[in-house]
Amino acid sequence: MTHVFEHSFSTGHCIHYQRLPSGTCYHADTPEPVVELLEQLRHSRRKIRLYYGDPTTGQSWLDEHDVIGWIGRSTGTIKVPLLIEPGDIGGPALLDQCIVRIDSPRQVLYQHDDFRVGEVELVKGELKRLPWEIWIDGCVHARFKARTEARQYQDFIQGKRFALI
Numbered sequence: 001m002t003h004v005f006e007h008s009f010s011t012g013h014c015i016h017y018q019r020l021p022s023g024t025c026y027h028a029d030t031p032e033p034v035v036e037l038l039e040q041l042r043h044s045r046r047k048i049r050l051y052y053g054d055p056t057t058g059q060s061w062l063d064e065h066d067v068i069g070w071i072g073r074s075t076g077t078i079k080v081p082l083l084i085e086p087g088d089i090g091g092p093a094l095l096d097q098c099i100v101r102i103d104s105p106r107q108v109l110y111q112h113d114d115f116r117v118g119e120v121e122l123v124k125g126e127l128k129r130l131p132w133e134i135w136i137d138g139c140v141h142a143r144f145k146a147r148t149e150a151r152q153y154q155d156f157i158q159g160k161r162f163a164l165i
Contacts, residue, residue, distance in 0.1 A: 004028055007078060017078065025078050027097035029055065034099050037110050038081055042071040046104060049162055050083060051115070053100035058114030060100060062136065064156075066092050068163055105162045117158050122150055 003019045016028035018035070024042070026035050041048055050067045053060040069085040074093065084091040100112040118137040125133040130143035132150035134157070141157075144150040155161035 023079050024073055025080050027095075029097040030099070031055075034096060034102070034110060037102060038071055038094070038096065041102075041109075042073060042081060045070045047086070048109070049103040050094070050099055051101035051103075051159070052095055052098045053112070053115075055098055055100065055112070058100050058112035058116050060115070060117045061098075062117070062141065062157055064164070101159065103159065103162060108159070120154055120158050122147075122154050 004016060005019065006014050006016045008014045017025040018028050018030070019025045020035070020039065022039060024039065026038070047068070047070055050063075051060050052063050052067075066083060066085075069083045069088075069091060071094075072082040072084040072091065073079050074082055081094045081096060082091045083094055099110070101108065101115050102110040119135075121135045123133045123135050125131055125140075125143065127143060130145055132144040132147050133140050134142045134144075134150055134154050136157070142150075142153055144153065152161060152164060156164050
């Protein structure tokens with residue numbers, strides 16, 4: 001049985017949580033399949049990659065940092081899920097209500113029905129120092145010295161590659 005409650009911060013901001021029997025608290029708007037998967041992953045400590053985005057449209061926010069690790073949990077009265085990078089003992093709280101995809105190193109574990117990265121293109125640009133550009137939906141998103149770096153980034157941002165390194 002999930003218990004729903006709200007927590008008010010000193011700033012006046014209020015968040016509605018759902019507390020599971022395990023004690024873990026997820027945002028009240030986090031889809032049930034995401035909650036169930038994150039709880040499984042928390043117990044297994046399996047390495048994953050998160051994609052954050054718009055929970056209504058499924059559009060990825062194209063995050064590059066703080067997206068790979070294993071699921072842990074904070075301490076205190078409101079125990080929220082954390083993303084913990086290998087070698088660390090803590091990490092940032094998840095924006096679990098904004099997760100649009102979850103990958104393991106070899107497969108997609110969860111994906112929003114309308115998950116979208118955008119139209120991603122590798123383009124030879126005009127800058128001599130950083131001639132290789134990644135364009136997303138018609139706008140420059142990143143620039144690189146080497147074509148191989150740009151291609152790796154393109155694969156990473158599209159979810160064809162688990163990590164940049």
